[in-house]
Amino acid sequence: MKILAIDCSAGAASACVWQDGKVLGECYTNVKLTHSQTLMPMVCGVLEYSKVDLQQIDLFAVTAGPGSFTGVRIGVASIKGMAFAQDKPCAGVSTLEAMAENLRVLDCTACCVMDARCGQVYNAMFEIKDGRICRLTPDRALSITELAKECAQTAAPVVLVGDGAELCANSPDFSPVHARLAPEPIRFQRACSTASCAARAAEAGTLVSAEELMPVYLRPPQAQRSLKRRHA
Amino acid sequence: MNTQKKVQNVQTHSAAETEALGKRIAQKLQGGEVLALFGPMGMGKTAFTRGVAAGLGTGGVSSPTFALVHVYDGGRLPLYHFDMYRVEGWDDLSSTGYFDYLEDGGVMIVEWSENIEEALPPEAVHITFARGKEDDDRLITIESSGSDIL
Numbered sequence: 001m002k003i004l005a006i007d008c009s010a011g012a013a014s015a016c017v018w019q020d021g022k023v024l025g026e027c028y029t030n031v032k033l034t035h036s037q038t039l040m041p042m043v044c045g046v047l048e049y050s051k052v053d054l055q056q057i058d059l060f061a062v063t064a065g066p067g068s069f070t071g072v073r074i075g076v077a078s079i080k081g082m083a084f085a086q087d088k089p090c091a092g093v094s095t096l097e098a099m100a101e102n103l104r105v106l107d108c109t110a111c112c113v114m115d116a117r118c119g120q121v122y123n124a125m126f127e128i129k130d131g132r133i134c135r136l137t138p139d140r141a142l143s144i145t146e147l148a149k150e151c152a153q154t155a156a157p158v159v160l161v162g163d164g165a166e167l168c169a170n171s172p173d174f175s176p177v178h179a180r181l182a183p184e185p186i187r188f189q190r191a192c193s194t195a196s197c198a199a200r201a202a203e204a205g206t207l208v209s210a211e212e213l214m215p216v217y218l219r220p221p222q223a224q225r226s227l228k229r230r231h232a
Numbered sequence: 233m234n235t236q237k238k239v240q241n242v243q244t245h246s247a248a249e250t251e252a253l254g255k256r257i258a259q260k261l262q263g264g265e266v267l268a269l270f271g272p273m274g275m276g277k278t279a280f281t282r283g284v285a286a287g288l289g290t291g292g293v294s295s296p297t298f299a300l301v302h303v304y305d306g307g308r309l310p311l312y313h314f315d316m317y318r319v320e321g322w323d324d325l326s327s328t329g330y331f332d333y334l335e336d337g338g339v340m341i342v343e344w345s346e347n348i349e350e351a352l353p354p355e356a357v358h359i360t361f362a363r364g365k366e367d368d369d370r371l372i373t374i375e376s377s378g379s380d381i382l
Binding site: 032068069070071117217219220225226227228229 | 336350
């Protein structure tokens with residue numbers, strides 16, 4: 001089975017062609033949000049250099065959130081368009097789950113974290129042991145302070161991944177946690193990890209049609225507050 | 233956190249002068265600034281924005297009330313012109329791409345900042361427009377927390 005996977009849910013962007021557990025080709029950039037200009041050339045490039053035609057793709061996969069509003073929208077709309085035209089199924093992968101995939105060989109508690117601004121993060125926790133990834137929490141939005149409190153109670157070593165990893169590592173709240181920062185080459189969600197999650201979704205029979213594929217926006221807790229400031 | 237606030241007051245006597253003020257401010261912009269505009273309708277906020285755009289070397293500015301955001305990328309720096317008049321909550325705001333543009337390194341001008349004051353970054357320059365003595369007079373207050381904007 002051939003999978004075309006893309007990720008542009010945050011600052012980094014990537015596209016990957018995957019066949020039966022093998023990465024045939026991947027293109028990755030981390031130069032901030034210019035995804036509307038760079039994503040499709042990356043898709044074309046990775047297909048061309050992997051010598052795969054778009055018509056040969058069996059499954060279209062994307063990190064469908066959480067992430068930046070614009071990035072998630074570009075990624076989901078692009079994969080939806082391609083899958084719809086080819087009449088092939090889609091997999092919408094959790095961005096946080098995709099980045100946990102990067103740590104699969106490491107026994108640890110993966111703290112997958114993306115910057116949701118204003119001291120808030122998108123997060124999910126996973127326990128990784130003997131190459132198996134087990135989800136401990138749903139994808140959620142919470143404050144760095146709350147997350148640090150939770151992490152401090154974890155027995156296994158905590159490894160931070162994602163574009164919020166450094167933010168957490170540098171936060172005073174996290175100093176009692178002694179969390180380790182995933183090294184830069186595996187710190188961010190990647191299209192190859194997205195493809196790997198999509199392959200499992202295909203096995204589990206949880207694929208969706210292009211019409212059914214939807215972006216996932218998590219609402220940060222700040223959204224409860226008024227946007228207008230009250231003046232005394 | 234309590235950085236020193238710098239307040240400057242400027243008076244203009246016509247839309248053309250308000251535009252010229254925008255043009256002057258544009259010369260100092262380096263990218264990444266957020267100019268948060270406050271004040272009721274007809275106070276010259278769009279004229280001011282036209283001036284900033286001209287100063288950056290781009291043009292064609294119109295009010296983005298319906299589109300919520302207009303992007304002008306023909307100048308020295310990209311200019312993102314927001315109108316928050318119809319924005320009523322965080323979901324609305326997020327769907328304009330506001331938070332993504334904040335990190336883009338361009339210049340942001342935010343009309344009707346009253347509506348999203350809680351979402352302005354702390355380093356935003358607050359520019360408040362009010363009517364002066366005569367009909368065409370405008371009192372413009374510029375509050376910045378760091379470098380000189382004028």
